[in-house]
Amino acid sequence: MDKLKSVLSGEEARREDRTVLEAVNEASTLGWGTRLKGFIACFVVGAACTVLGVCMLFLPRVGLTLFIVFYTFGNICALCSTMFLMGPVKQLKRMCDKTRALATTIMIVLSFSWYSLSYIPCVREAIMKMVAVCLR
DSSP states (O other): OOHHHHHHTTTHHHHTTSHHHHHHHTTOOOOHHHHHHHHHHHHHHHHHHHHHHHHHHTTTTTHHHHHHHHHHHHHHHHHHHHHHHHOOOHHHHHHTTTTTHHHHHHHHHHHHHHHHHTSSHHHHHHHHHHHHHOOO
């Protein structure tokens, strides 16, 4: 019945003019309580993984690998947690605002640099040893 009403009122034609992002956003709206629960759950998992990753750093042999895995997963979860509060499209738009552009750029540049260094043999290990020497 709703479909018939929308066709007869001309709403159906307006719906076809929507972009894909608008259609996805309309189909996936969450209530405020659900958004808050998703935010808290994702943030807690992210924070726990980040702390666990830092603790794993001190294990011999596999510590660095476990640190990278847990710390990266924790950061991704923490970033995704804020998407629950305002939605993914709005989150991405706000990341590019004037007030957040510098922080977004630094984060992307640092992570891309670290990722790029993984293709050069032994460079990341050399950097880690250099940082360890500097911290002593």
